[in-house]
Amino acid sequence: MSIALAEPPFAAEELAPLGALLARATAGQRRWLAGYVAGFDAALAAPTAAPAAPAAPPRPKLTILYATESGNAESIAAALRRDATRRGFAVRLRDAADTLPGELSDAGTLLVVASTWGDGEAPQRAAGFVTALEAADAPSLAGLRFAVLALGDRAYARFCATGRLIDARLAALGAERLAPLAECDVDFASPAATWSAARLSALATADAAPSDAASDRVIHVDFAGAATASRQAPAGVAVSELINLNSSRSDRRTWHVELDLAGIGLAYEPGDAIGVWPRNAPALVEAVLAAAGVPAEADLTESLASRYDLTTVTVPQVETIAQLSADSSLAALAADARAFAAWRADRQLVDLLALADRKLTAAQLVSLLRPLAPRLYSVASSRKLVGDAAHLLVAEVAWESHGRARRGVASGMLADTRPGEEVRVFVQPNRHFRLPGEAGRPVIMIGPGTGVAPFRGFLQEMEATGEKRPSWLFFGARRFHHDFLYQTEWQDWLRSGLLTRLDLAFSRDQPERVYVQHRIWESREALSGWIRDCASIYVCGDAAGMAKDVHAMLARILGADGDEQLSALARSGRYQRDVY
Amino acid sequence: MTTSARSRNEEIKEASRFLRGSIASGLEQTATGAIAEDDTQLVKFHGMYQQDDRDLRPERLRKKVEKAYSFMVRLRIPGGEMTPAQWLAASRVARERGNATLRLTTRQTIQFHGLLKGNLRPALRTLHADLLDSIAACGDVNRNVIATTNPAQSASRAAGVELARRLSDHLLPRSRAWHEIWIDGEQVTGGEAEDEPILGGTYLPRKFKIAIAVPPVNDVDVFAHDLGFIAIEENGVPVGYDVVIGGGMGMTHGEPDTFPRVGDVIGFCSPQEAVALAEHVVTIQRDWGDRADRRHARLKYTIERVGLARFVEELAVRHGRRLAPARPYSFVSNGDRLGWVEGEDGLWHYGLFVENGRIADHPGAPWLTTLETIAHRHRGAFLLTANQNLVIAGVPAGEREDIDAILDAAGLTRPGALRRNAMACVALPTCGLALAESERFLPTLVTDLERLLTRHGLDGQAMTIRMTGCPNGCARPYLAEIGLVGRGPGLYNLYLGGAFDGSRLNRLVGTDLDREAILAALDPLFAAYARERRDEERFSDFLIRTDRVAPLPEGPEAARP
Numbered sequence A: 001m002s003i004a005l006a007e008p009p010f011a012a013e014e015l016a017p018l019g020a021l022l023a024r025a026t027a028g029q030r031r032w033l034a035g036y037v038a039g040f041d042a043a044l045a046a047p048t049a050a051p052a053a054p055a056a057p058p059r060p061k062l063t064i065l066y067a068t069e070s071g072n073a074e075s076i077a078a079a080l081r082r083d084a085t086r087r088g089f090a091v092r093l094r095d096a097a098d099t100l101p102g103e104l105s106d107a108g109t110l111l112v113v114a115s116t117w118g119d120g121e122a123p124q125r126a127a128g129f130v131t132a133l134e135a136a137d138a139p140s141l142a143g144l145r146f147a148v149l150a151l152g153d154r155a156y157a158r159f160c161a162t163g164r165l166i167d168a169r170l171a172a173l174g175a176e177r178l179a180p181l182a183e184c185d186v187d188f189a190s191p192a193a194t195w196s197a198a199r200l201s202a203l204a205t206a207d208a209a210p211s212d213a214a215s216d217r218v219i220h221v222d223f224a225g226a227a228t229a230s231r232q233a234p235a236g237v238a239v240s241e242l243i244n245l246n247s248s249r250s251d252r253r254t255w256h257v258e259l260d261l262a263g264i265g266l267a268y269e270p271g272d273a274i275g276v277w278p279r280n281a282p283a284l285v286e287a288v289l290a291a292a293g294v295p296a297e298a299d300l301t302e303s304l305a306s307r308y309d310l311t312t313v314t315v316p317q318v319e320t321i322a323q324l325s326a327d328s329s330l331a332a333l334a335a336d337a338r339a340f341a342a343w344r345a346d347r348q349l350v351d352l353l354a355l356a357d358r359k360l361t362a363a364q365l366v367s368l369l370r371p372l373a374p375r376l377y378s379v380a381s382s383r384k385l386v387g388d389a390a391h392l393l394v395a396e397v398a399w400e401s402h403g404r405a406r407r408g409v410a411s412g413m414l415a416d417t418r419p420g421e422e423v424r425v426f427v428q429p430n431r432h433f434r435l436p437g438e439a440g441r442p443v444i445m446i447g448p449g450t451g452v453a454p455f456r457g458f459l460q461e462m463e464a465t466g467e468k469r470p471s472w473l474f475f476g477a478r479r480f481h482h483d484f485l486y487q488t489e490w491q492d493w494l495r496s497g498l499l500t501r502l503d504l505a506f507s508r509d510q511p512e513r514v515y516v517q518h519r520i521w522e523s524r525e526a527l528s529g530w531i532r533d534c535a536s537i538y539v540c541g542d543a544a545g546m547a548k549d550v551h552a553m554l555a556r557i558l559g560a561d562g563d564e565q566l567s568a569l570a571r572s573g574r575y576q577r578d579v580y
Numbered sequence B: 001m002t003t004s005a006r007s008r009n010e011e012i013k014e015a016s017r018f019l020r021g022s023i024a025s026g027l028e029q030t031a032t033g034a035i036a037e038d039d040t041q042l043v044k045f046h047g048m049y050q051q052d053d054r055d056l057r058p059e060r061l062r063k064k065v066e067k068a069y070s071f072m073v074r075l076r077i078p079g080g081e082m083t084p085a086q087w088l089a090a091s092r093v094a095r096e097r098g099n100a101t102l103r104l105t106t107r108q109t110i111q112f113h114g115l116l117k118g119n120l121r122p123a124l125r126t127l128h129a130d131l132l133d134s135i136a137a138c139g140d141v142n143r144n145v146i147a148t149t150n151p152a153q154s155a156s157r158a159a160g161v162e163l164a165r166r167l168s169d170h171l172l173p174r175s176r177a178w179h180e181i182w183i184d185g186e187q188v189t190g191g192e193a194e195d196e197p198i199l200g201g202t203y204l205p206r207k208f209k210i211a212i213a214v215p216p217v218n219d220v221d222v223f224a225h226d227l228g229f230i231a232i233e234e235n236g237v238p239v240g241y242d243v244v245i246g247g248g249m250g251m252t253h254g255e256p257d258t259f260p261r262v263g264d265v266i267g268f269c270s271p272q273e274a275v276a277l278a279e280h281v282v283t284i285q286r287d288w289g290d291r292a293d294r295r296h297a298r299l300k301y302t303i304e305r306v307g308l309a310r311f312v313e314e315l316a317v318r319h320g321r322r323l324a325p326a327r328p329y330s331f332v333s334n335g336d337r338l339g340w341v342e343g344e345d346g347l348w349h350y351g352l353f354v355e356n357g358r359i360a361d362h363p364g365a366p367w368l369t370t371l372e373t374i375a376h377r378h379r380g381a382f383l384l385t386a387n388q389n390l391v392i393a394g395v396p397a398g399e400r401e402d403i404d405a406i407l408d409a410a411g412l413t414r415p416g417a418l419r420r421n422a423m424a425c426v427a428l429p430t431c432g433l434a435l436a437e438s439e440r441f442l443p444t445l446v447t448d449l450e451r452l453l454t455r456h457g458l459d460g461q462a463m464t465i466r467m468t469g470c471p472n473g474c475a476r477p478y479l480a481e482i483g484l485v486g487r488g489p490g491l492y493n494l495y496l497g498g499a500f501d502g503s504r505l506n507r508l509v510g511t512d513l514d515r516e517a518i519l520a521a522l523d524p525l526f527a528a529y530a531r532e533r534r535d536e537e538r539f540s541d542f543l544i545r546t547d548r549v550a551p552l553p554e555g556p557e558a559a560r561p
């Protein structure tokens, strides 16, 4: 469904989230929205009406706790705090990374925003909190009132597992659930805003908030949250340079993408990611329409290309197609998580649609689809060195299965971009992946593959600021000749002394497979010395394999209590990971 | 030579602490695939060349990577004789550390290509465990000594290999640098004093090559060497050697004072005195060779400069006596005998034609794997020939069928006569000096020429054809009946009239010819040859007899026909 106004007074990007929200809103939600808009106008008409009454009753206490990996939960929590503060709550914002369950027992009211990572795991920095919450000796939380907003992705088997776990454990430990667990898929912005507003309204009523509830509610609810606003209203920036850094003999392609930020207010720091809103490739749209038996009509084609996820298969989709298919095994598949995961591993929506016996209508097709989600790419540059530009390092995803050639939606789109063409981007800050604030503190950077991207940003930053610190990079790829990303730049930095040491692991250049963790082990003595000298350790790149193996190797080097030492390092910000 | 006029290489050698330079620390610089510039000269003495993949050059700068540097490693295999275990070790190194090919060369050795710097040590350690090394396989030293591989004359061949080993060992650098750097992996502390009593602290002015031939087959091109030994047999065993000096093939385009030269026979020596004699030839060249201009530093130029008589005189002084007069010998051919040959020792030997010396698992022809299979069963030897072919030597009659079955099953083709006698250097993409394609182009040109020969009813006519990517002449093009020397992309100089047996230089007949022009030039000559040749007359002999090519070679008067 899209909003069809004769002459919309909004830009298309501004309308898109509203359209997406309305498309899914219930009748009740739509009524609420109508009231919201009316109240908003009323509030604007009397802008000075609200401010502080002199003799306000004590402000109700509210703790907002977030567990985040890539910053979505954090930005929702930050928006929530802003709104709650405006509404007169005494708000404490806490990162689960720095929190233990016992510290929440006298929090009064607790709102939790938590995402899920890995294979249904907690965000890594929040792992300690979740473990403590699960522990048999976890403290009683009787007297605490709470509600949980879970972020996740229905494409994963253990959808919103962390949010569900926190919700269940808080209740089990005696806390009182104010509202049922809310679960968000990748298009979390609107539902999260709705949830936030609803929670605050409910609390305001219940706690008899100090100011006039009606007008206050209308004024201060921030529709999508300041930080996510850029996600929802991305900037169009031109791609100015696109280079495949792998040699023509490599079996991979990794693109160095330069974005031209001249005149565009996108502030980023090395360590942040740039979010890219992709478009589906025309060939994919065509294939999906053909598989569904829906005629390719221009408006539909455009909306499929720009707004919907045409690749991921989810359980609800399988259930729907099962009803349109004589094949009873599909229904069974939807019911068996293990079997579904295996089936899905190398299949996409086209494969599923092709199993329907009947053609779909355009409306049926659209109703099946999830919205398209942006992809994140670690920024590989420093504005202090490259000026009005941002560099990304994008591994092109491509594979073949079941007779079809497949490509990553975003990486494929970027690879096909011509210099000068625009892409829609936003900054996803990651303040948990930053060069140390302490001058001179050594850094150990572990980033094989595209994981090296933020470290190029770090070194550019150091070069631009002239700040010297011992720096050690571990890089790895398949082959020295064909896959050594940014080789000559590292050489230059080694020569200038900005980069102190570079250790390389090329896995396919010799009979035995060598990865970065092996190089780490070989250098264990020097590495322990650096850690003793207060080095900060950074790991970026592949989460499933590399980050786990590197973690295990670091723990092994640190000794019997290596895991605990790493946790302590993580708590003090000296072990930072940006893995995906 | 005055010090000031010395070439840069001389300074590098002198400062190298007996060939060490900074090679060992260069190996620790893992961010680059290259070594320090001066060290690229020194590693040649360790049997390796730094190269880069020229096909990839254009794209690398933009991709923010350096050139695709790798190393060619050449082994020292005196006489070209290897055990099956050594063959397997080499094959494994090629697969695991190189580009999965073995390149047999005209110096009867094996070259590995595409070794990354970090793979050099492991590769050499694997080879060393089977008693192979790469010492002095390149550089200004005595290179791998070659000896006939003609399996028929078993006793003389064995004596030749034995002499090759003695010569090679005796003339080897005494420096421990190779072992230190590549095998032990540690640098000698305090730079313990070493001496090079034969080669001297700055080694030779230029490369030095020795060959041992056993008539009637001149498979080693004995006249193209700085020093050659021609076996004189009595009752099937060599009683001594005629000595040849001052041959050499290299020349430089546009440098008229560089030229190929056929060696001079200067006398006869006994097997016992051969090594001492070689030492004395080497030390004269060490002392008299040109150390200012590397293009004139080979022994042949020294001899041209001082005169043959004066050189022979000095040799008599250093050797302590004059050589006995040369004895008669006669060469009939310079090709390899292919297929099964029975030796005087009653064992059988299979000569296997290897196109361009390249052993790899080609589609439909898994050479590398097949030869590994044979090496696993075979108890004799592998002989690398000077024509880049391979002899599976010392097979008992009862095991012939086994070898045949393996070769047949793998479809290792039976090539035509032209292809069997065709030879190319590696040239592009690995050789830094190459001006034109060679190994990658010759096979298609041979196909063209075969078609041409068929058209003139000359099917199966053997003739020698050799191609190089530059005038350096690594495949000895100046001794071929048809020689092609690269001048620029797709362009070659054409030389005709070299003797089939390698005893006569060819002559330049056309410059800057492309493929079409080469074929156009040969077409009428083949036609005339088909019409007018006498019985068994070789193509080159026909050209000379009918005055289509003048018999005298290029170069100064002293270069013999």
Ligand SMILES: Cc1cc2nc3c(=O)[nH]c(=O)nc-3n(C[C@H](O)[C@H](O)[C@H](O)COP(=O)(O)OP(=O)(O)OC[C@H]3O[C@@H](n4cnc5c(N)ncnc54)[C@H](O)[C@@H]3O)c2cc1C
Pocket: A070, A273, A278, A311, A345, A346, A347, A375, A376, A377, A378, A379, A393, A394, A395, A396, A397, A398, A399, A400, A401, A407, A408, A409, A410, A411, A412, A450, A451, A453, A578, A579, A580
């Ligand atoms: C914080 C963060 C930082 C990131 N930084 C970077 C970065 O710097 N550089 C970078 O390149 N990426 C980075 N990523 C990953 C990036 O966001 C995208 O996930 C990636 O580019 C793939 O997106 P896509 O749209 O091209 O592919 P999609 O269309 O999303 O397809 C990817 C999916 O295809 C499937 N798939 C892929 N290969 C196969 C196969 N062989 N067989 C079967 N299925 C397969 C998998 O399900 C995979 O999840 C980062 C991710 C995060 C969260």
Ligand SMILES: Cc1cc2nc3c(=O)[nH]c(=O)nc-3n(C[C@H](O)[C@H](O)[C@H](O)COP(=O)(O)O)c2cc1C
Pocket: A067, A068, A069, A070, A071, A072, A073, A074, A114, A115, A116, A117, A118, A119, A120, A121, A123, A151, A152, A153, A154, A156, A157, A158, A159, A160, A161, A186, A188, A543, A579, A580
């Ligand atoms: C590598 C990776 C693994 C993920 N695993 C899960 C998962 O197992 N279950 C789930 O529901 N969501 C999963 N997600 C989706 C995230 O929870 C979702 O993107 C969320 O918005 C991230 O929020 P955050 O930025 O606050 O961490 C995963 C995302 C990524 C990139």
Ligand code: SF4
Pocket: B425, B426, B427, B428, B431, B432, B433, B434, B435, B438, B468, B469, B470, B471, B472, B473, B474, B475
């Ligand atoms: S002849 Fe020239 S091109 Fe050929 S290998 Fe020798 S140096 Fe290289």
